[in-house]
Amino acid sequence: MQVSIDQDLCCSSGQCVATVPEVFEQDDHDGLVRVRRTTLAPxxxxxxxxxxxxxxxxxxxVTEDRPAGGRGA
Ligand code: SF4
Structure with missing residues (x-):
């Protein structure tokens, strides 16, 4: 799984930081959220x-990993 943030859509609510502080952090100055790590442990x-x-x-x-060896639809 990978995760990214569109900062143009972020309204700096801080909800994500409260939910998963291991992954999201909020800048003290501009209030925008950044991703600490893009590839996430299960x-x-x-x-x-x-x-x-x-x-x-x-x-x-959120982008889910594709199963290894899959042939698709
Ligand atoms: S702070 Fe986090 S939960 Fe709030 S709008 Fe930005 S990305 Fe979404």
Whole structure:
């Protein structure tokens, strides 16, 4: 899983930082959120998905890993 933030959509609510501080951090000066790490350990996946759903700006994009060896549809 990978995660990114569109800072043009971020309204600096801080919801994601409160939900997963291991992944998201908020700048003290401009209030914008940044991703601490883009590739996430499996233990963080559920919380990051929740942060994405809760984000009021729709600014968080989660990209799920594709299964290895899959042939697609
Ligand atoms: S929850 Fe969304 S809008 Fe709020 S700070 Fe995080 S990325 Fe920005």
């Amino acid at each position: 233990a963080l996946h559920a919380d990051v998905r929740l942060a994405s759903v809760l984000c009021p700006g729709g600014a968080i994009t």
